[in-house]
Amino acid sequence: MVTPFPVKKAIITGGSSGLGYAVAAMLLKNGSTVVNVSRTGSDLGCEHLPTDLTDNASIAAMVETVLARHRDCNLLVSCAGLMHWAAVGSNPPAQVDNDLAVNLTGMIKVVDGIMPVIKNNRGDVVIVGSTSSFSASAGSSLYCAAKHGVLGYIKSLQTEFADDDVRILGVHPGGFKSQFHIKAKSNLKQDVLMDPHELAAMILSFIALPRNMQVSEIIINRKNPAAG
Ligand SMILES: NC(=O)c1ccc[n+]([C@@H]2O[C@H](COP(=O)([O-])OP(=O)(O)OC[C@H]3O[C@@H](n4cnc5c(N)ncnc54)[C@H](OP(=O)(O)O)[C@@H]3O)[C@@H](O)[C@H]2O)c1
Structure with a gap:
């Protein structure tokens, strides 16, 4: 007998592009229902809750909809994020607010709002950080600060829900193909x-593990990232 994939319904922030899109596509293929939380929709045919993570009212409306219509959700994937290259001394306050909101504070507001549903359904939370959660590079101070904060938040969740049947998985990748580096005008070659899609398959393989097993942290990078 084939065991059904354990995700009934997933809420994915950043499901319109890149890693969030790849996770959404794979979940749909596995028979899960997917709700994409981002500003734009996707061609995947899943429900889209238009949400701007820099806007408290927009987040609150999305959480209200989830609590009203998606109380059966048992996976939350926080994938939305962005980066700008800028030297310290050239980050206007609005840029600081925007980048911290999308990468950190908006994520916290989403998790805080939806966590009661995940806890009630004995589900899982996946939060995408970065190798920049552990290290820093010149020119990406806002991103590094936010992702270090993401790591602290993941560890806080893992401590707070240690005695509950909820698994919290922090995923910290290095560079992968998406719109991210194109929008950031990085000089990395795609x-x-x-x-x-490989990262999405890896993440979902951990979610599919029996409930008495949990992977808490993944740090994954390409072989020899210094080469290009
Ligand atoms: N690509 C990499 O090399 C890399 C490396 C390490 C970590 N990461 C992390 O991986 C995650 C996914 O990134 P990706 O590479 O897949 O990037 P991507 O292709 O640019 O996708 C970013 C996603 O974030 C959403 N987003 C951006 N601003 C938003 C806002 N204001 N409100 C709501 N959603 C917003 C976008 O949706 P809309 O534009 O539709 O709103 C999009 O779905 C991010 O957390 C990123 O920090 C990426």
Whole structure:
């Protein structure tokens, strides 16, 4: 007998592009229902709750909809994120607010709002950080600060829900192919980067593990990232 994939319904922030899109596509293929939380929709045919993570009212409306219509959700994937290259001294306050909101504070507001549903359904939370959760590079101070905060938040969740049947998985990838580096105008060559579909398959393989097993942290990078 084939065991059904354990995700009934997933809420994915950033499901319109890149890694969030790849996770959404794979979940749909596995028979799960997917709700995409982002500003734009996707061609996947899943429900889209238009949400801007920099806007409290937009997040609150999305959480209200989830609590009203998606109380059967048992996976939350926080994938939305962005980066700008800028030297310290050239980040206007609005840029600081925007980048911290999308990468950190918006994520916290989403998790805080939806966590009661996940806890009630004995589900899982996946939060995408970055190798920048552990290290820093010149020119990406807002991103590094936010992702270090993401790591602290993941560890807080893992501590707070240690005695509950909820698993919290922190995923910290290095460079992979998506719109991320294109929008950030990075000089990384896309063809050397990891494939988001491989990362999505890896993440969901951990979610599919029996409930008495949990992977808490994944740090994954391409072999020899210094090469290009
Ligand atoms: N690509 C990499 O090399 C890399 C490396 C390490 C970590 N990461 C992390 O991986 C995650 C996914 O990134 P990706 O590479 O897949 O990037 P991507 O292709 O650019 O996708 C980013 C997603 O974030 C959403 N988003 C951006 N601003 C938003 C806002 N204001 N409100 C709501 N959603 C917003 C976008 O949706 P809309 O534009 O439709 O709103 C999009 O779905 C991010 O957390 C990123 O930090 C990426």
